[in-house]
Amino acid sequence: MQPHGLIRTVAAATALVLLLAGPAGAQNAAPVEVATAEQRTILNLVRVSGTVVAPRTSQVSTSLGGLVEEVAVDLGVQVAAGDTLVALDDALARHDVARAAAAVDEAEADLADARQRVRRAEQLAQTNNIPQSELDSRRAEAQRAAASVDRLEAEASAARERLDQHTITAPFEGVVTDRVTEPGEWVSPGETLVVVSAVDQLYVDLQVPQTYYPDLRDGAPISLSFEALPGRSVPAVIAAQVPVSDPTQRTFTLRVAPDAEGTLPLTPGMSARAEIELATGTQDIVVPRGAIIRYPDGRTTVWTLDDSEERLHAREVQVELGRAFSGVVQVTSGLEVGQRVVTRGNETLRPGQAVRLSGSDS
Numbered sequence: 001m002q003p004h005g006l007i008r009t010v011a012a013a014t015a016l017v018l019l020l021a022g023p024a025g026a027q028n029a030a031p032v033e034v035a036t037a038e039q040r041t042i043l044n045l046v047r048v049s050g051t052v053v054a055p056r057t058s059q060v061s062t063s064l065g066g067l068v069e070e071v072a073v074d075l076g077v078q079v080a081a082g083d084t085l086v087a088l089d090d091a092l093a094r095h096d097v098a099r100a101a102a103a104v105d106e107a108e109a110d111l112a113d114a115r116q117r118v119r120r121a122e123q124l125a126q127t128n129n130i131p132q133s134e135l136d137s138r139r140a141e142a143q144r145a146a147a148s149v150d151r152l153e154a155e156a157s158a159a160r161e162r163l164d165q166h167t168i169t170a171p172f173e174g175v176v177t178d179r180v181t182e183p184g185e186w187v188s189p190g191e192t193l194v195v196v197s198a199v200d201q202l203y204v205d206l207q208v209p210q211t212y213y214p215d216l217r218d219g220a221p222i223s224l225s226f227e228a229l230p231g232r233s234v235p236a237v238i239a240a241q242v243p244v245s246d247p248t249q250r251t252f253t254l255r256v257a258p259d260a261e262g263t264l265p266l267t268p269g270m271s272a273r274a275e276i277e278l279a280t281g282t283q284d285i286v287v288p289r290g291a292i293i294r295y296p297d298g299r300t301t302v303w304t305l306d307d308s309e310e311r312l313h314a315r316e317v318q319v320e321l322g323r324a325f326s327g328v329v330q331v332t333s334g335l336e337v338g339q340r341v342v343t344r345g346n347e348t349l350r351p352g353q354a355v356r357l358s359g360s361d362s
Helices: 003-021 023-028 091-125 132-166
Strands: 032-035 038-053 057-061 066-069 084-088 167-169 176-178 192-197 203-209 221-224 229-245 252-256 271-288 300-307 314-320 318-326 328-333 340-344 355-358
Touching: 038 252, 038 318, 066 192, 084 192, 091 132, 203 229, 203 271, 221 252, 271 318, 271 340
Parallel strands: 032 355
Antiparallel strands: 032 340, 038 203, 038 271, 057 192, 066 084, 084 167, 176 192, 203 252, 221 229, 221 271, 229 252, 271 328, 300 314, 300 340, 318 328
């Protein structure tokens, strides 16, 4: 190489070094995002499974036997309280009502006649034209007629009630979830005809290990997820805590209500998962989950920022971890409060590598 060519090469190399050392060289530092290690109350994240349940489910039955004449609803039909579900053959019951009404009419006519006879006797008694015994007899007859009317009216009311019982109605607003009978079948008293479930406010029954029962007395943050709603987390509030443990599973039932705007597309019987955040009563250092690097040999590390020189450099620190909750991880050793840790851009860092904060030139 000619001397003048060598001089040009050295000069170019020198210029490159100066360029990298100056402000433009900062652009070659790895861009990273950071967060500050902070102290928080440590939470115990309990994950349990559950089932979507209706607040009320009624196996609607009949109080009397009879032949099913009509089933007015089908599966999945929305019903209001009082809507007809099943009608039994009521021909004989209608005849009983008519017979009872006729008996009441006859008794009322007899009562009217008896009271008229009493009034006539009372008029005659004023002029001593009728024995007192006759007056007393007519009064007793009128009392018996009045009692007969009361008895027959009660029988007529019972006949109407039996007639009404031939029409089985919905006990509350809900959805028909099972249809057990069909027209033409004979049903007996107490036999289930239709199942109605209320779906206006669905709950989730969770099976929680009994060891957490005391920790839930004052409530706890709960989030729900459903297979029917992938990727969605729904907050929930405790509706009931059943103080009876299943002796075989060592669990108790925790009923929670999804706290969501609008109606969730859920139905009773769907599966659910829940995360319950229980306070442990202790505080420790936490960092975002994205700051943690895990190695196949079991080591866990975080990258911190070393600002002891003019420029920021990456420094890898081995840490011991505790509980993970709410997007953060407990660090039991290896970090101090206030240290900055890399949360993004840490996958390819090398010890001592120059770094810069994303969006910054230094």
